[in-house]
Amino acid sequence: MNVQKNENEFVDLRNYNSLKIPSYCKTLIHLSSVQDLLLFSNLLHDKKFILGEGTNIIIDAPAERPILYPILLNVIKNKTILSSKKNIIYVRCFGGENWNTFVNWTLENNFGGIENLISIPGTVGAAPFQNIGAYGVEISNFISSVNVWDFKKKVIKTLTRKQCKFSYRSSIFKEQVKDDGINNPRYLILSIDFRLWKIDKYPLQIEYSGIKEKLPDKPTAKKLASVIAKLREQKLPNPNSYPNIGSFFINPSISVKKAQLLKKKFPEMPFSVQKENSLIKISAAWLIEKAGFRGKRENNIGVSNRHSLILINYKNASAKKILSFAKEIQDAVMQKFNIQLTIEPTILDSSEI
Known part of the structure; x- marks a missing residue:
């Protein structure tokens, strides 16, 4: 366990968020074991925030307005095979593990299922929070259960896949902090039990656009993962060189009637039908590009010229500047298409007490 705390200075969080936003907190607690969590559970204030690798968060806490409640950095790591039966393998991975490292570990051990989710930044513990997905696959399809620390009851408990209430880019974990406040989490994700395949x-899953044609006649999971990793590398700027948090907006869902009207006006508009609710999902990247924002830059913040969903912080732009630029994009898309774009990352605002 490591506690970063200084009564005279605040902890700089630039290295703990991939947008590299200048932001600060009073106390940063590194949780490296379940025992650390048990030790600190009685000492934590009512308010706290759980941080992974900071790859899907906007921290609005400048030096003059730092976060005063504790930030918990989950670095609890371990991977283990629980059991296997016929073609099914159950694997447990702890929340502090890097997601991409875990995907590669499954492939090295000849486990299949999550290869489409390779190269997604962040931790394993953050993955269920927003039900990460890519190239036609969502993590919830392979989760058996999630083991959590319940801050309210101060016990470790297991939530089944059904209890996690997964939906598109959401879960019970995300909905709970929406209801109770981002600084009042009910659960800390300790580990996830995955149901994988030989x-x-x-x-x-190779039907996603741009995948099938790049594969050999007899593709394998490892080859599929390699193709997707290369595609992501080509499309998405490296956050170490160009600070970003990946997709900044969620693909919006609209009614069939509205989609038909838009199709008449924009015949080239890409879309897909959602089986679970019959709504039409529209590409947010396409909307942003057609609104004229691909490659557009305003001072230290801009949209990548590789992918319209990526906002880049070129040089220490504040959270306020980034969110203001995002609002410009939302307004432009609304004006052109009458569609409201929703910001995907979590916003941690120190002014929200």
């Missing part, structure tokens, strides 16, 4: 027994 690598040659799981049907590969």
Whole structure:
């Protein structure tokens, strides 16, 4: 366990968020074991925030307005095989593990299922929070259960996949902090139990646009992962060189009637039908590009010329500047298409007490 705290100076969080926003807190607690959590559970204030690798967060806490409640950095790590039966393998991975490292570990052990989710930044513990997804696959399809620390009852408990209430880019974990406040989490995700397959027994998901044509006639999970990793590298700027948090907006869902009207005006508009609710999902990247923002830059913040969903912090732009620029994009898309874009990352604002 490591506690960063200084009564005279605040902890600089630039290295703890991939947008590199200048932001500060009073106390940063590194949780490296379940025992650390048990030790600190009685000492924590009512308010706290759980941080992974900071790859899906906007921290609005400048030096003159730092975060005064504790930030918990989950670095609890371990991976283990729980059991196997016929073609199914159950694996447990702790929340502090890097997600991409875990995906590669499953492939090295010849486990299939989550290969489409390779190269997504962040921790394993953050993945269920927003039900990460890419190239036609969501993490919830492979989760058996999630083991959490319940701050309210001060016990470790297990939530089944159904209890997690997964939906598109959401879960019970995300909805709970929406209801109770971002600085009042009910759960800390300790570990996830995954239901995976023997690598040659799981049907590969290769129908996503741009994938199938790059694969050999007899593709494997490892080859599919390699193709997707290269595609992501080509499309998405490296956050170490160009600070970003990946997709900044969620693909919006609209009614069939509204989609039909837009199709008449914009015949080239890409869309897909959501089986679960019959709504039409529209590409947010396409909307942003057609609104004229691809590659657009205003001072230290801009949209990547590689991918319209990526906002880049070129040089220490504040959270306020980034959110103001995002609002410009939302307004432009609304004016052109009458569609409201929703920001995907979590916003941690120190002014919200």
